[in-house]
Amino acid sequence: DAGITQSPRHKVTETGTPVTLRCHQTENHRYMYWYRQDPGHGLRLIHYSYGVKDTDKGEVSDGYSVSRSKTEDFLLTLESATSSQTSVYFCAITRGGITGELFFGEGSRLTVL
Amino acid sequence: GQQVMQIPQYQHVQEGEDFTTYCNSSTTLSNIQWYKQRPGGHPVFLIQLVKSGEVKKQKRLTFQFGEAKKNSSLHITATQTTDVGTYFCAGSRDFGNEKLTFGTGTRLTIIP
Numbered sequence: 001d002a003g004i005t006q007s008p009r010h011k012v013t014e015t016g017t018p019v020t021l022r023c024h025q026t027e028n029h030r031y032m033y034w035y036r037q038d039p040g041h042g043l044r045l046i047h048y049s050y051g052v053k054d055t056d057k058g059e060v061s062d063g064y065s066v067s068r069s070k071t072e073d074f075l076l077t078l079e080s081a082t083s084s085q086t087s088v089y090f091c092a093i094t095r096g097g098i099t100g101e102l103f104f105g106e107g108s109r110l111t112v113l
Numbered sequence: 114g115q116q117v118m119q120i121p122q123y124q125h126v127q128e129g130e131d132f133t134t135y136c137n138s139s140t141t142l143s144n145i146q147w148y149k150q151r152p153g154g155h156p157v158f159l160i161q162l163v164k165s166g167e168v169k170k171q172k173r174l175t176f177q178f179g180e181a182k183k184n185s186s187l188h189i190t191a192t193q194t195t196d197v198g199t200y201f202c203a204g205s206r207d208f209g210n211e212k213l214t215f216g217t218g219t220r221l222t223i224i225p
Contacts, residue, residue, distance in 0.1 A: 035215075040122070042201060043156065043215040058212070090155060098212055099144060099205040104155040 002103035003027050006091050012111045019078040021108050023091030025071075031094045032074040033102070034058075034066065036087040043090065049074055050098070081112045115140050117204050119216035127224050132192050134219035136185040136202035143208035145178055145185045150218075151198045159187075163208065194223050 003026035013019055023032060033048040035058075045058030047066040055066050063085060067075045078085055089108045094100035116139040126132050136145065144163045148156040160169055162178035162185060169176045175188045185204075189196055199220045203213040 040217065042119075042217040043203075045212060048212065059214075097209045099208050099210070101146065101158045101161065102148070102156070102203075102213070103158070107155050 002029075002093055002095070004091060004093060004103060004105040006089075006105040006108045008108060009106065010109045012113065013081055014113050015082055016080050019081050019110065019112075021076040021089055021091075021110070023074045023076070023105060025074075025093050027093070027095075028071050029093040029095055030071075031098055031100075032068065033092040033094075034064075034074065034076045035090045035092060035104075036060065036085075037090060037107075038087050046076065046089075048098075078110075081110075083112050086110060086112045115204075115206060115214045117202060117214050117216040119200075119202060119219050121219055122217065123220050123222075125222045125224060126192055128194060129191050132189040132196070132221055134187050134200050134202075134221075136187075136204070136216050138183045138204050140206055141182050142204040143182070143206055143211075145202055145204040146213065147176060147185075147187055148201045148203065149198050150201065154198075156201060189221075192221070192223055194225060197221060197223050 005024045007022045034046040035043045044060045049055045049068040065077045091105040092102045146161045147159040150156045166180045167178040173190045199218045201218045202216040205211045
């Protein structure tokens, strides 16, 4: 258990509404990640963070923004949700560097109607 | 960009049969990791390989990294119902400096 909690775990929203997913860790790890998982695509990196206020884009960052104002919290925001953003979102941390073993949260299932 | 493909996408086996999933990269990798995700769960780290030709075993699971470090495989001997799930590989071209890229995964189902 890497002390990662995601909230909310499930959310249904309508197209055009803003959505924020929260990832909280208890171990003060430097690197945090947001992935989305869709059938046939595996896990795709949205954004990641390498420290407070230090973030960078992943391979599918369009339509998403992130913030990390504290070491323990990494927020993923969909400014205006679209149906293509219906997915399962996983937060993860690495205890080592950027290519270390990933520890995932339980996931947040988002449905955009 | 870097691409990591896995085959097959799905595999159904009778309990007790063997299972293999293959991971192929378009570029040379510095390391490769394997994860297992149970249905409804989150991915869990299994192992990391870093050396050319490396072979590691975990009970009934055998992991191999190709000589050219562009492919890898996971072999499960005598599958059990507890092996059900999706297996993902993830690789990086520059260990310690570059993010991991995940393969598309192989979903294993077991027929009792």
